[in-house]
Amino acid sequence: METLQVALGRRSYPIHIGGGLLEQAEELLRPLGVGRWVIVCDDTVAALYGAPLARRTGWPLVTFPAGEGSKSLEEYDRLCRRLVQLGLTRSDGIVALGGGVTGDLAGFAAATLLRGVALVQAPTTLLAQVDSAVGGKTGLDLPEGKNLLGCFYQPRMVLADTVCLATLPRRQLACGMAEVIKYGCIADEELLTRLEQQEPDWPRIIRRCLACKAALVAQDERDEGPRRLLNFGHTFGHAMEALGGGRYTHGECVAAGMMEMLRWQTAHGSDQTAMLARLGALLERYDLPRKLDDLPEAAWRQYLLRDKKRSGGEMTIAVLERPGHGVLWSVTPEELLEETRWM
Template identity: 40%
Template sequence: MKIINVRAEHNYQVEIGVEFSSAIKQICNNHRKVLLLAPTSLIKLFKIKESKNLFLLPTPNGESQKSAQYLDRIWRKAASIGLERSDAIIGFGGGATTDVAGFAAATWLRGISWYAIPTSLAGMVDAGIGGKTGINSGAGKNLIGSFYSPKKVFIDPHFLESLPKRDISAGMAEVIKCGFIADYKILNLVQEDILDYPQLISRAVKVKADVVSKDFKESKLREILNYGHTLGHAIEKDSKYKLRHGEAVSIGMVFVAELSKELVNLSEDAVLLHRELLRNFNLPLSYSKSRWNSLSVLLMQDKKVKQSRLRFIGISKIGKPVWLEDVSLSTLAKVYERISK
């Protein structure tokens, strides 16, 4: 078992290599009542049962659970079982589940404990860690939420054995992102014939934990974790969430690598390495040329926009993030041509 510490509004640990059923048992032993949120498919697959102090609430699949309507269902369930301030919520599932579980915990009784047990690779290395919680709305993705850290994160790599290949690949986009912004060793490890998932997860979690510990509320440094996400979030929404988060981020990384080449002279070799590594996991590298007008509108809704100025995280070389400030729409359109089809 590997333990990684995160410093935030409170310090907490990410335990990698723990068996999920023992994690649930540990949480239930520490609280009088526990409400576990999980997609119906996972409740059935892993045979999760209610007990004297464990209550279940099934979630819809994917991003549809990150809605005000479902959040209200969680609050009603919490009220019906008498969830108190000393009790807890567990988010058991992918990134969407841990996002909404954390936000429910942040808002119920003005804040109760919550735990993340991410079951997807993307959840393990990204969404389940860092304390960003929230829901989607008509205004955009993740614009409603809070910084509210879990009490603990439990990562069981055995979940990967039951994940579809597409979901593994989507998670690998986030792992590769960590390699480009901070840990070159990751870029070597993802090229090996047999992937060492526990080591990849540990290294990616360490990258995120180090950044979050220095800048919990994203005053600036934490923005580097959004590498590939600015266009990625716009594509994700434009696709009506038919693309996985990691698939959209993959396209976003290729785009911002090309933008970095244009603005800060990122080497052609580094740009090509983006394409090569992402292609190795069958991740998309391009998006429809005809969607640019829609994407340009969605980009203006990004959280990093300041005074109506578009900002991107780029890299000047591997492991060296840079802030690309006040990028013009004409430059973005020109670069988008390189990745559109």
């Protein structure tokens, strides 16, 4: 087991990375001094990991339907009512066991129920292990867009059990690889090179990605400055995901969103032709798309105008200065809509 630290003063917390951590969960969580834990996971993860963890520990298990559609007010209401019915108190806590949807939904419930209870993130997907489980972002979707309802709420601990990656379908593994590639693009060219030349070493990859994320969160917990570099590919990607009607995974949309941002940069005086070729080849290596089709122009234009990263008349976007080095630009939505070539 390897351990990283997210340095946030009194709210600092450890990230444990290694195989078999779920089997050690009761022991690892004991020092947190929480009265009782409740496991929250989707029905797919329940069969694989939730039910075995509940049997070992005696902790109650609450499930919800798998899929992005569960990041809704309706499912949030059902989850909170079930937790209340189980007698959850402010001295108890929630273990969010699963992927990004679980972390968002269970994390938002932990942040708001009883004005806040302890939260442990136990990510089981590559995407969650390298990104979404760390940093405190929780949220729900609205019909108007992704993650429009949410808050920052840091966990007390993160358990990234690499054994869980063995049960991921190939498409979900590729989904997480999009976020791994993003880290390489914005902060770690050596990681990009390794991904191009070697088969993935999961513990090493997760550690490198989370070391980057932990450092950015420590600098900028509330996503007002350098942490926004992590949004590379997400400005266009979130619009694609929202408008894709469930046809594309988050990672597929981020992959296409990174390519689209490089095209946009090239059209606006920052030539990324070489990086477009390099990134395109890397995406292809890991079964990720360079571009997504069938997106209605009027709808994605309106979505970008509602982007939650917009402040007044401008929005901050993450772009690449060179491989392994991202920077932030401030642009107007109208500038961002120029030279987009999704259609």
